[in-house]
Each structure stands twice: as C-alpha cells, then as structure tokens.
Amino acid sequence: MTIKDIAERCGVSVSTVSRVLNDHPDVSEKVREKVMQVVEEVHYVPNGSARDLVKPKSNSIGLVVRGVGNPFFTEVIRSIENAVGQAGYTMIFHQIASGEDELSAGASLVQSKRLRGLILLGGCFDYSKEQIAVLKVPFVCCSYTNSFGGLKEDAYSSVTINDQKEAYKAVELLIEQGHKKIALILDSRHDHSVSELRYKGYCQALLDHGIELDEELVEETGKFDMESAYGAMHRLARRRKDFTAAFVIADSMAVAAMKALSDEGWNVPEDCSVIAIDGITMSTYTVPTLTTLVQPAEELGERSVRILLDMVEKKAGNRHMELETSLREGGSIRKLD
Numbered sequence: 437m438t439i440k441d442i443a444e445r446c447g448v449s450v451s452t453v454s455r456v457l458n459d460h461p462d463v464s465e466k467v468r469e470k471v472m473q474v475v476e477e478v479h480y481v482p483n484g485s486a487r488d489l490v491k492p493k494s495n496s497i498g499l500v501v502r503g504v505g506n507p508f509f510t511e512v513i514r515s516i517e518n519a520v521g522q523a524g525y526t527m528i529f530h531q532i533a534s535g536e537d538e539l540s541a542g543a544s545l546v547q548s549k550r551l552r553g554l555i556l557l558g559g560c561f562d563y564s565k566e567q568i569a570v571l572k573v574p575f576v577c578c579s580y581t582n583s584f585g586g587l588k589e590d591a592y593s594s595v596t597i598n599d600q601k602e603a604y605k606a607v608e609l610l611i612e613q614g615h616k617k618i619a620l621i622l623d624s625r626h627d628h629s630v631s632e633l634r635y636k637g638y639c640q641a642l643l644d645h646g647i648e649l650d651e652e653l654v655e656e657t658g659k660f661d662m663e664s665a666y667g668a669m670h671r672l673a674r675r676r677k678d679f680t681a682a683f684v685i686a687d688s689m690a691v692a693a694m695k696a697l698s699d700e701g702w703n704v705p706e707d708c709s710v711i712a713i714d715g716i717t718m719s720t721y722t723v724p725t726l727t728t729l730v731q732p733a734e735e736l737g738e739r740s741v742r743i744l745l746d747m748v749e750k751k752a753g754n755r756h757m758e759l760e761t762s763l764r765e766g767g768s769i770r771k772l773d
Contacts, residue, residue: 515737603637614772665689669696724767
C-alpha cells in the first residue's frame with residue numbers, strides 16, 4: 437500500500453494525504469479522520485520523504501511500552517532513560533495499550549523518527565520470524581523473551597527474569613511455611629505470556645512437593661489490573677474457605693487481592709498468607725507489607741540499553757540475559773503451626 441493508494445481510497449489528493457501524515461494544520465478534521473482511519477486499517481507505515489532521506493542519521497533510541505497501566509514499568513522506564521542519556525543518545529518514548537501491536541508501533545516509530553535502535557518494554561512472548569521482519573533496526577525485548585515462539589536465539593535480544601522459575605520460588609516459600617492449600621490469582625492460564633509461565637511455575641512447585649493441583653483454587657482475572665484481581669479474590673474467598681495462602685502473580689494485583697480479603701473479613705496473614713512478584717513501591721505501603729520477589733528493575737533497564745547500544749555501535753550481536761529476583765520479606769506470610 438502506497439500513499440497514492442491511500443489517496444485513491446479516501447478520494448483525496450496525494451498531497452492531502454501527505455499533509456495529514458506530516459500533521460500539517462491546513463486539513464479539515466473530517467478529512468484528517470478519514471485518512472487516518474484508512475492508514476490504521478491497512479497498517480500503513482510511511483516511507484521517509486526525499487528530504488528525510490538526506491538527513492544525517494539520528495542519535496535516537498526508541499522505547500515502546502506495552503501496557504500503560506503496569507506500575508512495575510515506571511522504574512524500568514526511568515532506568516532506560518538515564519542509561520540512554522548517559523551514553524549520549526536521545527530516548528523517544530511511545531506508550532501503547534496492552535492489546536496493541538508493539539512491533540507495528542515500533543516499526544512506525546523507527547520510520548518517523550529515524551531511530552538507531554529500539555527497546556520493547558512488555559510485549560508478546562511468541563513472535564515469528566516474519567513478524568519481527570518489520571523492525572529494520574536492532575531491538576531488545578525488556579522484561580520478556582520469546583518463550584512460546586519459534587525464533588532462533590540469534591534473531592533477537594532479551595533481558596528478563598525467568599518467570600516460571602521465580603513463580604516456583606514464590607510458591608515454594610509458602611510450602612516451606614507449612615501451606616498446602618495455596619490459591620493462585622492470575623490473568624490467564626493460557627495467555628502465552630507472563631501469566632502462563634507463572635502458572636507453570638506454580639504447578640511445578642506443587643507437584644515437586646507432593647501437593648495435588650486443585651484447579652478450583654486457581655482464579656483467572658481476564659485482565660492484568662487491580663480491579664480484576666480484587667473481583668477474582670472476592671469470588672475465590674466466597675467459593676472456598678479452606679485455602680491458607682495465595683500466590684498473586686504481580687504486586688499490584690496482590691495489593692487489590694489483599695483489600696478483597698479484608699473486605700471479606702479475612703486477615704492477612706492470620707487467615708491467608710500472600711506473596712507476589714515485582715517489588716513495586718506501592719506494595720511497601722500495604723498493611724501488612726507485602727512479601728514479594730523483587731525484580732531488579734534498574735538492572736533490567738541498564739542491561740537492555742547496554743545490549744542495544746553494543747549492537748547499534750557494531751560491538752556485539754544479539755544476546756540474552758536472565759536476571760534473578762531478591763526476596764523482600766514483609767509481613768504477609770505466616771508459618772503454620
């Protein structure tokens with residue numbers, strides 16, 4: 437699809453489409469909306485104009501953040517911005533909703549801002565070779581990797597924790613404190629993303645310690661947000677009264693789940709112990725303080741930038757880095773007698 441095709445489809449001139457794409461003010465709102473609707477429908481990525489092609493190469497690094505409501509990303513974004521600036525580059529920031537396509541957004545950003553490289557913070561875990569072909573610059577997946585896709589390791593870079601292993605550790609901590617009836621609050625068992633990996637870790641920990649999986653203790657939220665986690669814990673607490681602990685896959689969701697338990701008349705940790713993964717600042721202010729496995733947010737950002745700039749500056753190729761969490765002991769877990 438070319439700019440001429442867009443013009444013919446909209447019934448306007450090529451110059452009008454060009455003015456819309458370049459955000460010129462001398463276009464009516466009605467025409468602008470019509471053109472942009474077609475652009476979005478066909479996933480059109482504008483080519484650089486002749487003027488753009490003679491511009492010197494930019495010194496900009498792009499950051500596409502998928503999941504506008506994830507509080508864990510705040511510290512990672514700050515770390516990336518600092519590292520990019522210290523290296524003498526400029527960061528171009530772009531945020532999209534969790535259901536949007538980060539690869540398409542990244543490709544558009546690369547074209548429009550003439551980026552040297554790209555960091556994708558949050559994204560799909562199942563890219564294909566054909567999907568990543570739209571990115572014409574080096575890129576790093578920050579906070580996730582291609583766990584469910586068919587990409588070869590030398591086709592992309594990533595910096596992340598091992599979500600399955602860290603979930604295993606969280607559940608094992610509960611088991612070591614004598615808990616056997618352990619509930620799970622997650623987005624989805626089968627999302628080909630962080631929820632599915634942490635679900636696998638939960639199941640493996642139970643299996644390895646001789647505890648039978650009780651699917652009725654697994655509550656799916658359908659969304660990765662606090663409101664949905666609050667509702668999920670309400671449903672679980674009303675349906676079952678026999679669980680003594682809960683693993684909630686993210687701190688923000690655990691904060692909401694603890695509120696739901698309180699509203700149902702349960703006390704944490706006396707009636708139900710709670711553990712999560714992330715280590716966001718918000719979770720230090722719960723009563724009691726949430727016990728959680730802290731992701732190294734600053735290191736995630738710094739390592740992602742270093743790997744990307746090594747590729748941009750032709751010092752190294754694609755590579756992968758797996759980081760460890762650290763336990764922050766709060767007051768949300770008790771040892772059973």
